[in-house]
Amino acid sequence: MLQAFTAGQVRSAEEPLLAAGQGAALMQKAAHGLFAVAAGMLRDSGGLYGRTVVVLAGGGNNGGDALYAAARLARRGMGATAIALSERIHPDALAVFTAAGGRLERLTADNTDALAARCAAADLIIDGVLGTGASGALRGPVANLIDAVNAKAGPRGDRRPQVLACDGPSGVDLDSGRIEGPVLRADATATFGAAKAGLLTGAGALAAGELNVIDIGLGLSNGAAPAPAIRRLELADAAALYRRPRTADHKYTRGVLGIAAGSEQYPGAAVLATGAALATGIGMVRYLGPRSVGALINSVHPEAVCSTGGVAEARSQAWLVGPGAVGDPEQARRARDAITSGLPVVVDAGALAEVPRTVGPQVILTPHAGELVAFLGGRGRPVTRDAIEASPAEYALETARLTGATVLLKGYTTVTAAPSGEVFSQADATPWLATAGSGDTLAGILGALAAAAAGDGPAAARAGVPEGAKWAAVAAAAALIHGRAGQRAARRGPVIVSDLPGEIGAVVAGLLAVPD
Numbered sequence: 001m002l003q004a005f006t007a008g009q010v011r012s013a014e015e016p017l018l019a020a021g022q023g024a025a026l027m028q029k030a031a032h033g034l035f036a037v038a039a040g041m042l043r044d045s046g047g048l049y050g051r052t053v054v055v056l057a058g059g060g061n062n063g064g065d066a067l068y069a070a071a072r073l074a075r076r077g078m079g080a081t082a083i084a085l086s087e088r089i090h091p092d093a094l095a096v097f098t099a100a101g102g103r104l105e106r107l108t109a110d111n112t113d114a115l116a117a118r119c120a121a122a123d124l125i126i127d128g129v130l131g132t133g134a135s136g137a138l139r140g141p142v143a144n145l146i147d148a149v150n151a152k153a154g155p156r157g158d159r160r161p162q163v164l165a166c167d168g169p170s171g172v173d174l175d176s177g178r179i180e181g182p183v184l185r186a187d188a189t190a191t192f193g194a195a196k197a198g199l200l201t202g203a204g205a206l207a208a209g210e211l212n213v214i215d216i217g218l219g220l221s222n223g224a225a226p227a228p229a230i231r232r233l234e235l236a237d238a239a240a241l242y243r244r245p246r247t248a249d250h251k252y253t254r255g256v257l258g259i260a261a262g263s264e265q266y267p268g269a270a271v272l273a274t275g276a277a278l279a280t281g282i283g284m285v286r287y288l289g290p291r292s293v294g295a296l297i298n299s300v301h302p303e304a305v306c307s308t309g310g311v312a313e314a315r316s317q318a319w320l321v322g323p324g325a326v327g328d329p330e331q332a333r334r335a336r337d338a339i340t341s342g343l344p345v346v347v348d349a350g351a352l353a354e355v356p357r358t359v360g361p362q363v364i365l366t367p368h369a370g371e372l373v374a375f376l377g378g379r380g381r382p383v384t385r386d387a388i389e390a391s392p393a394e395y396a397l398e399t400a401r402l403t404g405a406t407v408l409l410k411g412y413t414t415v416t417a418a419p420s421g422e423v424f425s426q427a428d429a430t431p432w433l434a435t436a437g438s439g440d441t442l443a444g445i446l447g448a449l450a451a452a453a454a455g456d457g458p459a460a461a462r463a464g465v466p467e468g469a470k471w472a473a474v475a476a477a478a479a480l481i482h483g484r485a486g487q488r489a490a491r492r493g494p495v496i497v498s499d500l501p502g503e504i505g506a507v508v509a510g511l512l513a514v515p516d
């Protein structure tokens, strides 16, 4: 599991080592890791010798790390320039950099454009402006320089230089992921000691590019470490959460998922959710809804048990309500009954409007940003879509605390939050999954996992997450399965959501291949 901490938590972990006189050694470990990532990027794009690197060097230790790394690149035959962004630059690192042949330029009032052109012409820019010592958005002449570099170098994708962020892209709030001023979007980030929370969610996750965590021995993964601000499940964690079929199982012990989804108007959502749930692995799907929708489901999935009855008569371990259930009062009633049943229930799409003021963490809300705007607005908390997308972890957590529910907020990173405070952020998806029906599929996967987890007491402990975070972890596992299924499908071309169940099965097979 990837664990991410706030800048403050990382600085606290550094303190005893700094007090013990190990600051310089820590910086060397950081610089070595940064160099290794830079060298990897350059080797993949033509090698090191004869190429050029520009370091944006701020006045703190972040600039020091970047200068030491660039000195190593200079010693391997690269043309290296440092742009000093502050009167005082880390003196020891600067001395090593110039001794290795690096050139120093200083940002002044009238050379911003010339230095930006220098950056735009380089093969690699190392962003060592600032790291965990940042306060607020980039300001002053540095902000102007970053704006000018962005204007000259073009957006990521069609510009010449690759950008490597030292500890994090400068200008990203390393706790929330929010970006309030200019930022140089990175192709990759080397982050030291532990991932920073703001690199895993929101605008920060987009700006960070590929994340490389460099272990510098801060002890943030040992038992005495503070709880991480954000977690990210990896394959082995999702495998630990997944309830494997056992020898003595029958269909009821494996989990029955009741689905009240779809309507005369939107029958397809129910078919997609049912197919995804079956592919994820479950004892049975009981479908409740219009007869015509049930018939359609059975024409594709004859194993689903379909009826037009109510929630109370349909024994299930968990419920999924909402997808495609539009303009159908009976589906709305089933949604209300499921939400108040005390069973785990995935509440998607239109059913979000049926959630009472407070519920329990077994109620899992699955809005996208637009739906969350409406949901929070209806509870007297006006917020914009932009604000949610810039800092999704914050709003997912606020919603979880406000309602008592678990929240899965869909987006570029899918964030899940438990009312007890734990947050997960998954980045498994592909943009090809941003297509109609994708959310119905995610809801089906999550419904199946929830039904299996309902009777699976040790699930959270197996994955090493606090019991209070069980449903948030299960929701994160659903996002992982959905995202990876999408990635598999995208290898063959644009994703057609009806094809996803086959890929979901393959991803689950991958989970089962992880040793117990």
Ligand SMILES: NC(=O)C1=CN([C@@H]2O[C@H](COP(=O)(O)OP(=O)(O)OC[C@H]3O[C@@H](n4cnc5c(N)ncnc54)[C@H](OP(=O)(O)O)[C@@H]3O)[C@@H](O)[C@H]2O)[C@@H](O)CC1
Pocket: 014, 018, 023, 026, 027, 028, 030, 058, 059, 060, 061, 062, 063, 065, 086, 129, 130, 131, 132, 133, 134, 135, 136, 137, 138, 139, 142, 166, 167, 192, 216
């Ligand atoms: N400590 C350790 O053990 C280790 C730390 N390590 C490294 O140190 C980094 C932390 O270093 P740090 O504490 O020196 O702060 P840092 O992030 O360089 O920034 C401070 C500078 O930024 C400036 N500044 C601030 N906000 C600004 C803004 N909005 N806009 C513009 N400028 C702004 C501020 O200037 P000021 O305004 O205060 O004059 C000051 O000069 C950490 O991220 C990691 O890379 C590694 O080597 C491993 C060991």
Ligand SMILES: [K+]
Pocket: 062, 127, 128, 129, 130, 131, 165, 166, 167, 168, 169, 170
């Ligand atoms: K930086």
